[in-house]
Amino acid sequence: MHYPRRVSRIKRVRKFGFRARMKTRLGRKMINRKRRMGRRLSAV
DSSP states (O other), X not given: OOOTTOOOHHXXXXXXXXXXXXXXXXXXXXXXXXXXXXXXXXXX
């Protein structure tokens, strides 16, 4: 049986993970914004 939206973990991490965020200017901005809010950041 096929489950909907079964994305591989590696693909997910490469797209949305911490290092993927740090590569782009906007991603870094987002991370810093969440840090300022006091959000615990987890590397996916």
